[in-house]
Amino acid sequence: MRRALLWFKQDLRLDDHPALQAGVDVECLLPVYVLEPSQLELGPLGARRLGVHRARFLLESLAALDGLLRQRGSHLLVLQGSAEQLLPQLAERFNLQEVLTLSEIAPDECQRLDRVSQRLGPVELRELPNNGLLRTEQLPCSVSELPQVFSQFRELIEQQLHVYQPHPAPEHLPPLPAGVEKLLGPLPTLSQLGLGEPLSVAASAFPFAGGETAGSARLRDYLWNSQNVRQYQQTRDGLIGSEYSSKFSPWLANGCLSPRRIAAELRRYEAQYGRNDSTHGLWVELLWREFFRWTLVRHGSALFQAGGLKATARAPQQVDQRLTHWCQGRTGMPLVDACMRELAATGYMSNRGRQVVASYLVNDLQQDWRHGAAWFEEHLLDYDPASNWGNWAYLAGVASDARYNHLFNALRQARQYDPEAAYVSLWLPELRHVPQHLRHTPFLLSHLQLGALNYPRLEQIPEAWTPYLPSAA
Template identity: 40%
Template structure:
């Protein structure tokens, strides 16, 4: 008997799962599916929670759904509240495994997790599957990726590169290893999801997840964190023909329908980008393409670009100067604190920061405005802002978060050397009657 450990990371789904397919085809006779939850007190270098309460609750819902789906295929999901370097070697010893298969994530923290497993003696096979396009299908090697998005997009479109078709849900899984549950629990596994496991570290879906002002009330069934809710949301979004109006509405500030709201599920991997694109192309064949459907592709391509930048530059994206040669000015700690609290005195920025803290959600437009204000008006360190977003956002994605903050700061791939959004003009353009600012006022 041989057992392979499959480690779910930012891919909490069964549809379109190349990494899981690799584990099932590994030649092992048994499979141990595992999730490692970040310890509740784990902090970033800036002192903020690595996974804040909003994302803890959303991920917990995703795991309850994933646990039920995996169990239905005859193999219970093992959840550990410990760092992978502790949890996975202990489980490997308990079940007699030596190999781990998982998603490849090209960011420093996640790369260090894999390195620690290899240092512990485990063979780790990683599979890249979070992007729409395969890096090997691009017109150039990743090392020669264009330094600006537009030439990248134009080259991809001219070459006619297509996304691979998403894989179906596996019909079955390998059986679990014949190890008693108490042995697995002694190795650090929690009870199975849905049977008393503390999946969210006590940060249960509180009233914050159901705030009536939220543009993504993740505590409600329609916005549940699981794969089934993700697929249902995509289906209803297409059935209502909302892609046709996406470009016209995407800069809205409030409500569920002004944007696709796919990002929370894409971030946890409960939804595959390739699944989204495949269904979008079916939609275009049946209902026609327009600038709205094109803009959804455009945004998916931006998401890919930030991933590819990580493959190209790695740790350089996490330096204070980023990809720029210009040193970083001293951090305005007091201004940053006011920004986090929504007390800068700039009404639109303050409203945005209060919404973020209360709901874990913020429109793309307001993310840009808030980030710009911290960097260009308050002279705060962009890395502090990125860390605050990491702690707050339901839809935190390491690639997009880092890429967008670098872009606004002028330390990434922006050909203009950074973007400053005038908050007064932005309020006039996007909240002319003050509805949004009143909704998130201090009173």
């Protein structure tokens, strides 16, 4: 019988896991996760691939995965180093004939798979279907023929009825290879990784833990227990609290939840309680995720270039002190600063907030959008290459969408989505004692007043903000 290694990456679950299913009948199975130190180093755009909040969520997810494996007679081996060096060494040491893993779509991850495959030599690297909703054979046309505008993509996909039948986690797993016990040890801590421990923030909109168990509990609660999914369309643009949106994205990004499981549960819920605009709205968000994934498959590394998918687009490419102020939440525009402070403190930000801060960086501050995308990559719990870079390219006007750019009036957004300035007050304590009607426009205060608050002054007020300034100003 075959002896196999199961290589976990961003697929930290047992439910609906094609590579795991392919390994249930082998003689012995070695589950492995490789934490690569290069992820913690600064990249060319000035940010790390893995920041403290993402690392915390990752370690929680690995601990949860190990617990689920132990319940089934197995264990998770977590190693630090290079996958192309460690995996061949394990295969040789324990006489393993194949490595099972999920396929990848992002260029860097695909190249890593190629390097591992080359180093494995005669040991087969089997790539199973990845974390997408649809597989290539389920598409209504070839990848190159898929619409490059979301509305058309959605219409095409929704013309076909897809029945999602995710495979549940097996009850038992093959034993570990003999001698592996010597390699098993505790997970590294954030401090050992050089990241330090993040403070717990009571106001976090994502007060949840990483891991499949927590993700599955959230899925049950949002759909079946609280049924908050029925109000999703009315609450999705909220800024405060854990219930204004599903919050599935961090578990999806780390592979703790399968998108096919979410789709199947959503269909089951609609069959029992009926479909409404909100349940359909959640489905559309799954399709957005899918759209960005196939966009990445089609265009590859072009998505990460300054000109994005439009080589002729004129997206700003300058980087100066304004980028630093944006990262620090010190631009002088309260809604933008509140969103960026929330991100730094918790690793999360609302969908509405992401659109506002991205548009502000590109259109108001005229900074290179790729640096914003890289900052999000370091900090966002739900960082996913396709969705993150696809959304940023979309906001910067260098995606496939026909429009040049997507300009958000930040002050109008503040008035509409934070009318009582509750969100700004939550994340910008220095403005809490400013009269409520001025909390979105502290730049109207005198230099003396603003200086006493230790809040930066916005030197130039966009003309488009004029209709949304306080009437007394």
